[in-house]
Amino acid sequence: MRKLLEFLISKRHWFLFIILEIISFILIYRNNAYQRNIIFSSANVVTGQIASLSGSITSYINLREINRELSERNAELEMELLERQEELETLKADTTLFKGFALDSTEQSYPYDFVMSRVIYNSISYISNYITINKGEKDGIAPDMGVVSDKGVVGVVSTVSDHMAVVIPILNPKFKLSCKVKGNRYFGSMTWNGRSIYYANLEQLPRHVEFVIGDTIVTSGFSTIFPPGIIVGTVASFEKEKDDNFFSLEVKLSTDFASLNNVRILRNYRQKEQQKLEEVRKND
Amino acid sequence: MINTIFKGIIYFIIFVSVQILVLNNIHYLRIATPFIYLYFLIKLPIGISKSVTLIISFVTGLTIDLFSNTPGMHAAACTFVGFYRSDLIRLFWGKDLPEGVSPSYAFLGISSFLRYVSSFVLLHHIFLFFIESLTLFDPLFLALRIFFSTLLSIVLIAIVEAFNMEAVKNGE
Numbered sequence: 001m002r003k004l005l006e007f008l009i010s011k012r013h014w015f016l017f018i019i020l021e022i023i024s025f026i027l028i029y030r031n032n033a034y035q036r037n038i039i040f041s042s043a044n045v046v047t048g049q050i051a052s053l054s055g056s057i058t059s060y061i062n063l064r065e066i067n068r069e070l071s072e073r074n075a076e077l078e079m080e081l082l083e084r085q086e087e088l089e090t091l092k093a094d095t096t097l098f099k100g101f102a103l104d105s106t107e108q109s110y111p112y113d114f115v116m117s118r119v120i121y122n123s124i125s126y127i128s129n130y131i132t133i134n135k136g137e138k139d140g141i142a143p144d145m146g147v148v149s150d151k152g153v154v155g156v157v158s159t160v161s162d163h164m165a166v167v168i169p170i171l172n173p174k175f176k177l178s179c180k181v182k183g184n185r186y187f188g189s190m191t192w193n194g195r196s197i198y199y200a201n202l203e204q205l206p207r208h209v210e211f212v213i214g215d216t217i218v219t220s221g222f223s224t225i226f227p228p229g230i231i232v233g234t235v236a237s238f239e240k241e242k243d244d245n246f247f248s249l250e251v252k253l254s255t256d257f258a259s260l261n262n263v264r265i266l267r268n269y270r271q272k273e274q275q276k277l278e279e280v281r282k283n284d
Numbered sequence: 285m286i287n288t289i290f291k292g293i294i295y296f297i298i299f300v301s302v303q304i305l306v307l308n309n310i311h312y313l314r315i316a317t318p319f320i321y322l323y324f325l326i327k328l329p330i331g332i333s334k335s336v337t338l339i340i341s342f343v344t345g346l347t348i349d350l351f352s353n354t355p356g357m358h359a360a361a362c363t364f365v366g367f368y369r370s371d372l373i374r375l376f377w378g379k380d381l382p383e384g385v386s387p388s389y390a391f392l393g394i395s396s397f398l399r400y401v402s403s404f405v406l407l408h409h410i411f412l413f414f415i416e417s418l419t420l421f422d423p424l425f426l427a428l429r430i431f432f433s434t435l436l437s438i439v440l441i442a443i444v445e446a447f448n449m450e451a452v453k454n455g456e
Contacts, residue, residue, distance in 0.1 A: 013333070027356030194422060
């Protein structure tokens with residue numbers, strides 16, 4: 001008995017090793033679950049503070065570039081607004097306008113609004129990448145909200161703490177997004193293959209869909225997370241899938257994840273309602 | 285003794301923060317990321333017990349994990365190399381080494397030290413990248429990442445060691 005005890009004590013580092021490895025793998029496993037532990041992520045108070053500090057320092061570095069992009073985007077939107085006004089004018093001129101029609105002001109026709117936020121931590125070097133942003137539960141952010149940049153789709157909110165949130169970007173194998181080629185209604189599923197941060201793959205797109213290289217890929221709007229029509233990227237190349245019934249597209253992402261700085265979080269007022277409804281449907 | 289602990293804490297703070305704030309953002313061609321914080325584990329004094337080495341390695345890995353949103357990955361890899369550290373040291377320099385000395389160029393010779401660093405870093409990176417690829421397995425890409433990251437880490441550690449004044453002084 002004493003021999004056994006002595007043996008166990010002399011090999012105690014083995015037990016310690018095994019225990020520590022088990023702890024590590026439990027952490028890894030829990031991280032792979034969709035809902036992640038706040039204590040072990042950069043949305044926790046201490047690590048979040050440091051990430052936020054380093055984020056606020058580095059955010060100055062790209063300021064010139066961001067400024068240029070924003071003013072470009074601004075100009076684009078202004079042009080579009082003018083175009084629409086012009087269109088509206090001609091339409092009004094062509095029709096007899098019914099003055100008595102009033103919109104129901106309590107009903108919001110477009111159930112989305114957005115919150116601006118800054119990226120305080122962003123990883124692109126791993127296979128499972130995450131982004132931390134500086135808005136949290138207190139700003140009305142909840143899990144499953146969509147995140148977009150001024151150029152296109154970024155990802156989906158996964159974990160939320162009081163003042164911070166962790167986002168799963170397109171650059172993460174857990175992220176799946178229903179997308180379509182702009183201008184038609186057939187949709188496919190967007191995933192990332194872990195290779196390049198500039199490309200993702202759109203799979204299961206029916207073979208009779210017509211498109212050319214360079215066409216825009218947008219969100220389909222079939223989930224509660226993103227409204228339809230948000231730009232994801234452009235078609236870079238395509239090939240037939242093995243079973244010959246579907247196309248597999250390589251999509252050049254419009255968001256540049258390497259220089260991500262400001263993002264918007266989309267809030268959908270009807271998300272809960274739709275999810276509840278779909279939940280009921282599943283139970284049938 | 286107190287001095288060694290104090291020095292260890294300073295090393296820990298310096299190299300972990302350099303890793304988190306600077307090197308975590310480097311991913312050359314999306315392939316290579318250097319992990320300089322291993323230098324802290326490499327420089328732990330010879331002769332501290334295996335259990336202590338394991339705990340130190342685990343805590344170091346966990347700290348890196350907390351800041352890079354990779355719970356458990358670095359902790360697992362560091363615990364793994366921590367476990368084999370004393371065996372590696374013994375493999376390259378035999379058994380009769382004075383206790384309480386940090387491995388360095390001057391003390392152990394450049395080629396032995398580099399071999400020690402290389403095998404240490406390689407073990408760590410293989411383990412780390414294998415765990416990472418559990419989510420998405422891609423053998424060729426995995427091998428590329430291990431190779432280039434290891435290369436980058438070794439070069440960086442070799443440079444840091446060459447400029448580490450304290451190690452130079454101790455060798456005289």
